[in-house]
Amino acid sequence: MKGRKLLMIPGPIEFEPAVMQATAMATTSHVAPDFIETFGHSLEMMRDVWLSPSGQPFIIAGTGTLAMDMAGSNLIEPGDRALVISTGYFGDRYADLLKRYGAEVTVLKAATGDVVDIKEVEKELNSKSYKLLTFTHVDTSTAVRVDPRPLGLLGQKYGVLTILDGVCSVAGEEIRQDEWMLDVVFTASQKAVGVPPGLALMVVSERAVNAWRSRKTPVGNYYCDWNNWLPVMKAYEERRPSYFGTPAVNLVNGLEVSLGIILKEGMEARFGRHRRIGRSFRTAMRDLGLKMIPISEEISAGTLSAPYYPDGVRGAEFMRAIAASDVILAGGLLQGIKDSYFRVGHMGSVTEGDILTTVSAIEHCLQKCGHNIVRGIGLRGAAGELQ
Ligand SMILES: *Cc1c(COP(=O)(O)O)cnc(C)c1O
Numbered sequence: 001m002k003g004r005k006l007l008m009i010p011g012p013i014e015f016e017p018a019v020m021q022a023t024a025m026a027t028t029s030h031v032a033p034d035f036i037e038t039f040g041h042s043l044e045m046m047r048d049v050w051l052s053p054s055g056q057p058f059i060i061a062g063t064g065t066l067a068m069d070m071a072g073s074n075l076i077e078p079g080d081r082a083l084v085i086s087t088g089y090f091g092d093r094y095a096d097l098l099k100r101y102g103a104e105v106t107v108l109k110a111a112t113g114d115v116v117d118i119k120e121v122e123k124e125l126n127s128k129s130y131k132l133l134t135f136t137h138v139d140t141s142t143a144v145r146v147d148p149r150p151l152g153l154l155g156q157k158y159g160v161l162t163i164l165d166g167v168c169s170v171a172g173e174e175i176r177q178d179e180w181m182l183d184v185v186f187t188a189s190q191k192a193v194g195v196p197p198g199l200a201l202m203v204v205s206e207r208a209v210n211a212w213r214s215r216k217t218p219v220g221n222y223y224c225d226w227n228n229w230l231p232v233m234k235a236y237e238e239r240r241p242s243y244f245g246t247p248a249v250n251l252v253n254g255l256e257v258s259l260g261i262i263l264k265e266g267m268e269a270r271f272g273r274h275r276r277i278g279r280s281f282r283t284a285m286r287d288l289g290l291k292m293i294p295i296s297e298e299i300s301a302g303t304l305s306a307p308y309y310p311d312g313v314r315g316a317e318f319m320r321a322i323a324a325s326d327v328i329l330a331g332g333l334l335q336g337i338k339d340s341y342f343r344v345g346h347m348g349s350v351t352e353g354d355i356l357t358t359v360s361a362i363e364h365c366l367q368k369c370g371h372n373i374v375r376g377i378g379l380r381g382a383a384g385e386l387q
Helices: 017-023 033-050 063-075 087-098 116-128 148-157 205-212 226-237 249-265 269-285 314-322 351-366 377-386
Strands: 056-059 081-086 105-107 132-138 162-166 184-189 197-203 340-343
Touching: 033 197, 033 226, 033 249, 056 063, 056 249, 063 087, 063 162, 063 184, 063 197, 063 205, 063 351, 081 087, 081 116, 081 197, 081 351, 087 105, 087 132, 087 162, 105 116, 116 148, 132 148, 148 162, 162 205, 197 249, 205 226, 249 269, 269 351, 269 377, 314 340, 314 351, 351 377
Parallel strands: 081 105, 081 132, 132 162, 162 184
Antiparallel strands: 056 197, 184 197
16 A cells, blocks of 8 residues: 555645655755756746746745735735636635735636636726736636636736735646736746645736836835845845745755656647646546536636536535545635536646546446436446547
């Protein structure tokens, strides 16, 4: 017995053994020459993963929420208008966060499982002068995927800075930060980037850095202020020692290895693999008679899925059965429908074998909970899409 279960939640995920080994190395000084090299190299590789040759990368100790906080606090001054597109839990969190920094926030909220019509976004941008537009690429509470391209274009057209919350998408879903003209794209280490929790990662455009430079008021968050971090990032890239707050040395060691693995696979191959795995998993769920929260394939994520329980299956009973199985899945997260669905993460180093194992466990547990299905039908659906 391995003594461990397959972790199939939307972060933390299964990590590569080489990444775990790198994080377990003896901790060195944060200004040791080999660590400076590791940090600098990781910053350089982030540009290749984000497809943002012109962007400014940041590696900061913290979680994805800190990345949200850093982007928000540096770009918002009291009285600035921000438009938040919410496709679930994390969009709502961003609206709350921006208000703390004095933003006048308007939220365009999608119906559950749907996206906000781009025409509605343009109408709103046209009606007032906004400083900031934020949206969640893949909302982890709904598995709905928003297309960033038209939003990047609108940001350019109306002179509005765009922030993409990519915590559940960077290094999984297709993102081309420079080409799509996105100003800030951030994530956290424990999702598709494939490093244990504890790093906030972001790449920032020159336009956003300039907007921050021309602030009239100091940044309302001491830890997040780019005045403190920008010189540190520049120093590491120039392979010079520097300090503001102690970096998470061991996690950065893991990050260098993981970014190397991601780039070795290649971004196009990685985007394609996530698309294929997402499609395969959803096919299996549909064949098992489960409806998904996203209302169409077109807006369904490749990094996670959110199926509703079928009629007759009680969520609590299903989650108890799953807890006794070899896989770990997540329950619902969205207020109001929390108990009517569950979530499965399939991002990062996830394999086809992991998908088949997960589908098989779900099939077995649904049957135990009284759902009447032909044994093996989900597996057949998943396998068919993987070939
Ligand atoms: C996980 C997640 C977050 C929050 O990240 P933490 O590391 O838990 O703070 C924010 N946005 C999205 C889309 C996420 O998936």
